Amino acid sequence: MAYESRDGDASFKWYGPGKDPGTIPVDQQDQNDNDATIGALTATNDPSKDAEYQRYLELKALSTRKSISLTTPAEATADINASWMEQFGTNAPKAIATAYYNELSRLQSGRVSGGVSKDGKTTINTQGVSGSEVKAIQNKYLTAAANDLIIASSRGDAKATAALQKGNFGLTYTTLKNAYAENGLPVNMQALNKLVIESAVNPGLLKSNLNLINMQAKTYFPALADKIDKGYTVKQLLTPYINTRANILEEDPDSIDVSTLKSVASDPKGLMGLYDYEISLRKNPKWAYTKNAQDSLSSLARDMTKMFGLGA
Numbered sequence: 613m614a615y616e617s618r619d620g621d622a623s624f625k626w627y628g629p630g631k632d633p634g635t636i637p638v639d640q641q642d643q644n645d646n647d648a649t650i651g652a653l654t655a656t657n658d659p660s661k662d663a664e665y666q667r668y669l670e671l672k673a674l675s676t677r678k679s680i681s682l683t684t685p686a687e688a689t690a691d692i693n694a695s696w697m698e699q700f701g702t703n704a705p706k707a708i709a710t711a712y713y714n715e716l717s718r719l720q721s722g723r724v725s726g727g728v729s730k731d732g733k734t735t736i737n738t739q740g741v742s743g744s745e746v747k748a749i750q751n752k753y754l755t756a757a758a759n760d761l762i763i764a765s766s767r768g769d770a771k772a773t774a775a776l777q778k779g780n781f782g783l784t785y786t787t788l789k790n791a792y793a794e795n796g797l798p799v800n801m802q803a804l805n806k807l808v809i810e811s812a813v814n815p816g817l818l819k820s821n822l823n824l825i826n827m828q829a830k831t832y833f834p835a836l837a838d839k840i841d842k843g844y845t846v847k848q849l850l851t852p853y854i855n856t857r858a859n860i861l862e863e864d865p866d867s868i869d870v871s872t873l874k875s876v877a878s879d880p881k882g883l884m885g886l887y888d889y890e891i892s893l894r895k896n897p898k899w900a901y902t903k904n905a906q907d908s909l910s911s912l913a914r915d916m917t918k919m920f921g922l923g924a
Contacts, residue, residue: 682720688713695750699812700757701778708753715749716741751813758809766801784812791822794845795829796870835877846870850877853889860893862902 683691689709696704704712720741758781764772776782785808792799811818829846830837836849847854847870854873858865875892876884884892899905 683713683716685713688716691746692750692753695754697779699754699779699781700775701782702775704753708757712749712753716746719745719749754813755809758812759805762805780815781808781812784808784818787818788821788825791825793870794847795825795832795840796846796850796873797825797828797832798871832871832874833877834880835883837880846877852886856886856890857893860890860902860904861896861898862904 689704692709692712693703696702696708723741758776761772761776765776776785788804788807788811789799792804807821811821826840830840833840833846836844836846839849840846850870850873853876854865854868854870857863857868857873876889893899894905
């Protein structure tokens with residue numbers, strides 16, 4: 613039994629006992645047969661001195677390696693543009709694409725081990741840079757760009773503000789910002805921006821962060837905790853109170869900040885009654901300046917006049 617090159621093409625194949633037993637290429641052999649062969653060789657020979665055994669190991673190693681090439685500038689640009697388009701709805705700036713390619717190229721070059729097989733036909737370079745590592749590099753540039761846009765937008769940059777409303781980043785930003793608003797939670801913009809960035813580049817975190825907002829809403833509005841667990845938002849649950857406030861204080865119901873209704877759901881035992889809430893609204897200084905209040909005062913004055921017989 614031996615690995616021999618009988619075809620004159622410098623390729624080695626396994627030949628079993630007999631003059632013409634047939635050829636079974638090493639990559640088609642059953643692993644159990646290979647193991648049995650190794651066992652037989654090991655039992656009858658000193659593996660460190662058996663040339664055929666050493667050649668077997670060499671060929672087996674070659675059969676498991678792949679020929680690779682480093683990422684080209686065009687490939688790197690296409691990859692980062694795809695990620696940029698997904699997140700921001702546009703291609704990556706040229707400077708970002710160049711920086712990404714240079715960093716990826718350095719990493720790949722540092723991981724490559726080179727050489728060819730003894731027959732000169734098989735390249736055995738191996739890359740060793742995983743897809744998750746490539747994604748991590750892309751996310752680093754995406755995160756930096758998102759931070760820069762957020763800072764620029766906060767300073768009044770209209771282009772940055774428009775850029776933050778596109779792609780997956782814009783959708784994630786809107787989703788999380790609305791989740792805070794719909795649940796009447798005060799928004800810390802720095803904390804919100806952090807959640808948006810990590811949720812955009814790691815989509816699996818979006819659901820976790822939405823759950824976190826719901827948990828915060830339950831502590832802020834304890835009377836609604838069980839309903840929030842069922843998937844309702846605080847705004848949905850307090851709609852009757854929002855409409856009551858809109859009528860009495862003459863406000864646009866869509867502009868009412870849900871957080872201003874915290875008092876009606878702060879008792880874990882249950883919600884404040886609507887009648888009690890109406891009374892509390894009329895104690896609000898703002899009520900005195902409404903037409904509602906003026907009409908009530910005029911009506912009261914007429915009633916008093918009639919009561920004392922001073923009316924016409």
